[in-house]
Amino acid sequence: MEDFEAWVHARGGALARTAYLLTGDVHLAEDLVQDTLARVAQHWRKVGEEPDAYARRVLHNLAIDRWRRRSVRPREVGGAHPEIGATGPDVERRLLLRDALLRLTPKQRAVLSLRFYEDLTEVQTAAVLGCSPNTVKSQTRTALERLRVLAPDLLAELTEEARS
Amino acid sequence: MTQDLHEQLDDLVVAVPTYVVPDARAAWTTGARRRTRHRIAVGATAIAVLAVLASAVSWLPHTLDPAPADPDGAGVDGYPTRVDDPWLHRDLPSQAGALAGLVRGGNGTVGAVSPRGRVWDVPQDTGLHDFPVALSADGTKLGYLEADDRFVLRDLVTGETTVAQGVDDGSLAGSGSVGAPYAVRPGPWGYWSPDATHLFVDGGAVAEGDATGALLIDADGATTGVSGPAMRGDRRLSPAGWTSDGNLVWLAMNSDGGTAARATVVVTTTSGQEVRRVPLQLHAAKGSSPMYGYVSPAGTRIVLVGTPDVSAPVFSLADGRQVGEVVAELLQCPVSWAGESPRPAFQGSNVVAVRDGGGRPLITVDPAFGATCATWASDALSGDARRGVVGRVLGSSNAWAAWHWQEIGLGLLVLGVALLVLRRRRRRLVPTS
Numbered sequence: 266m267e268d269f270e271a272w273v274h275a276r277g278g279a280l281a282r283t284a285y286l287l288t289g290d291v292h293l294a295e296d297l298v299q300d301t302l303a304r305v306a307q308h309w310r311k312v313g314e315e316p317d318a319y320a321r322r323v324l325h326n327l328a329i330d331r332w333r334r335r336s337v338r339p340r341e342v343g344g345a346h347p348e349i350g351a352t353g354p355d356v357e358r359r360l361l362l363r364d365a366l367l368r369l370t371p372k373q374r375a376v377l378s379l380r381f382y383e384d385l386t387e388v389q390t391a392a393v394l395g396c397s398p399n400t401v402k403s404q405t406r407t408a409l410e411r412l413r414v415l416a417p418d419l420l421a422e423l424t425e426e427a428r429s
Numbered sequence: 430m431t432q433d434l435h436e437q438l439d440d441l442v443v444a445v446p447t448y449v450v451p452d453a454r455a456a457w458t459t460g461a462r463r464r465t466r467h468r469i470a471v472g473a474t475a476i477a478v479l480a481v482l483a484s485a486v487s488w489l490p491h492t493l494d495p496a497p498a499d500p501d502g503a504g505v506d507g508y509p510t511r512v513d514d515p516w517l518h519r520d521l522p523s524q525a526g527a528l529a530g531l532v533r534g535g536n537g538t539v540g541a542v543s544p545r546g547r548v549w550d551v552p553q554d555t556g557l558h559d560f561p562v563a564l565s566a567d568g569t570k571l572g573y574l575e576a577d578d579r580f581v582l583r584d585l586v587t588g589e590t591t592v593a594q595g596v597d598d599g600s601l602a603g604s605g606s607v608g609a610p611y612a613v614r615p616g617p618w619g620y621w622s623p624d625a626t627h628l629f630v631d632g633g634a635v636a637e638g639d640a641t642g643a644l645l646i647d648a649d650g651a652t653t654g655v656s657g658p659a660m661r662g663d664r665r666l667s668p669a670g671w672t673s674d675g676n677l678v679w680l681a682m683n684s685d686g687g688t689a690a691r692a693t694v695v696v697t698t699t700s701g702q703e704v705r706r707v708p709l710q711l712h713a714a715k716g717s718s719p720m721y722g723y724v725s726p727a728g729t730r731i732v733l734v735g736t737p738d739v740s741a742p743v744f745s746l747a748d749g750r751q752v753g754e755v756v757a758e759l760l761q762c763p764v765s766w767a768g769e770s771p772r773p774a775f776q777g778s779n780v781v782a783v784r785d786g787g788g789r790p791l792i793t794v795d796p797a798f799g800a801t802c803a804t805w806a807s808d809a810l811s812g813d814a815r816r817g818v819v820g821r822v823l824g825s826s827n828a829w830a831a832w833h834w835q836e837i838g839l840g841l842l843v844l845g846v847a848l849l850v851l852r853r854r855r856r857r858l859v860p861t862s
Contacts, residue, residue: 266457269453269457270453270454270457273451273453273456274453277446277450277451277453278445278446280451281442281445281446281449281450281451282442282443282445282446283442284449285441285442285445285449286438286441286442291445291448294445294449295448295449295450295451298449298451299451299452299455299456299459302451302452302453302456303456303459303460303463304460304463305456305460306456306457306459306460306461307459307460307461307463307464307467308460308464309460347448348442348444348445348447348448349441349444350444355440358437358440359440359441362437362438362441363441377434377438378438381434381435382435382438382442384435419437
């Protein structure tokens with residue numbers, strides 16, 4: 266258990282950040298991270314020396330599964346978002362990006378997270394999500410197009426080619 | 430706004446770890462609990478699947494059973510190690526194939542047991558369960574009283590049924606009604622000839638003054654009354670079997686003072702003509718009348734059953750000397766033979782079983798039968814044990830779970846499915862936030 270705790274201590278922050286990208290809410294992110302950690306703990310011996318890859322796969326797939334299994338839409342988390350900041354142009358930009366991300370499908374969010382935050386290739390992203398690289402490519406294209414529509418000022422100059 | 434998306438995303442989540450703090454200890458506890466639950470579920474599922482598979486095998490239609498013996502008359506060549514009481518009792522089909530043995534249940538019904546332990550009911554009217562049911566040494570022929578006026582001989586390979594002519598249970602005798610000329614007597618089970626063409630059963634003629642001592646029924650259903658050998662004094666004669674050359678073996682016991690002090694084996698032809706007699710050298714005046722004798726398949730030995738101390742002496746039919754002794758505590762239960770070695774049934778912990786020469790159980794019968802007797806074709810006991818998967822796993826275990834593994838497996842399967850359904854329903858009903 267000690268090695269598991271040490272691993273959580275080292276990687277917990279990164280998992281929390283990715284979970285936030287996938288959920289857009291600190292409470293949902295905390296639930297997602299905790300559930301992911303429980304899965305990793307369950308298979309800790311089998312996971313062996315690559316817990317990061319396994320945790321990444323569980324985290325992204327759990328986020329998609331939770332959305333699929335939901336019986337009602339997740340409640341809108343209104344009010345303050347201390348994790349984003351108090352006031353200022355940076356806060357507005359973050360809120361805009363967060364809201365735009367939340368209007369994507371979970372799979373599109375997962376693809377963006379893996380491709381543009383975790384910096385994985387299309388093939389690696391496809392392996393994590395259990396789909397084909399072509400699906401990743403099309404999901405990425407759709408997600409970026411949608412982001413450009415939802416947040417035109419924010420991502421006007423961003424092109425998919427810039428990342429590929 | 431030329432920031433790379435990576436940087437924008439990084440900027441969005443930079444402060445998140447301050448507000449999302451994972452609890453490693455709680456996660457480990459949850460993971461360990463899930464691991465344990467998973468192992469239990471896997472184990473239970475494996476047991477349930479095994480149980481269902483084994484049940485399916487034992488419940489497969491008769492057409493999927495091992496092929497019956499061929500019409501040339503190939504008989505049984507093995508025996509089951511465990512005989513389970515079936516959930517659903519069915520009558521013995523016409524072409525069941527050679528049987529390994531018979532089990533008499535607590536309610537008097539007789540179960541026919543296949544070499545793999547499948548059990549069918551021998552169809553008999555109620556009230557006839559004390560009358561003889563005889564299985565040939567090769568397990569292919571069965572003779573029994575099906576109704577009070579109908580004694581049948583069944584060929585279990587061809588499916589042919591022959592009704593014995595002129596034989597009933599004797600219930601009409603003396604009632605003024607016209608019954609059959611011969612009647613079988615309740616008591617010891619019948620004896621098939623070595624070639625399974627004739628059945629030798631205890632019985633007699635209904636007419637008064639007739640000296641018929643037993644009945645001989647051939648495969649065509651023709652019945653002949655056979656006069657027992659002439660004996661001096663107050664002797665009780667009963668059929669005991671056959672010699673290898675097709676002669677009848679009778680056991681004559683004196684009944685002086687209600688004890689059996691002297692016993693004589695008399696061999697006659699099928700027409701009743703005496704061939705030889707062999708006095709058995711009983712060591713002491715032992716036993717209470719009646720005693721029953723059972724001759725070995727090759728006709729070289731006889732075992733006497735009925736002593737109060739449950740010991741059953743084995744005698745040579747060549748010179749009458751005692752050559753051995755076995756424990757036979759079920760007095761009304763025929764002794765089975767494996768070759769020329771007697772294999773009496775014994776009863777312990779509500780289970781009837783048969784042991785080998787070393788005292789190890791060969792066949793164990795489910796206590797649910799309430800069995801009072803089990804007798805086995807000698808060819809079956811001379812063959813191989815048919816253990817199957819269940820027999821290999823459970824051996825001769827008489828534990829409650831060993832006889833109810835199907836119910837336990839089914840229960841676990843139902844429980845597993847119910848838990849799975851509940852879990853899925855709960856997942857559907859509980860919102861993610």
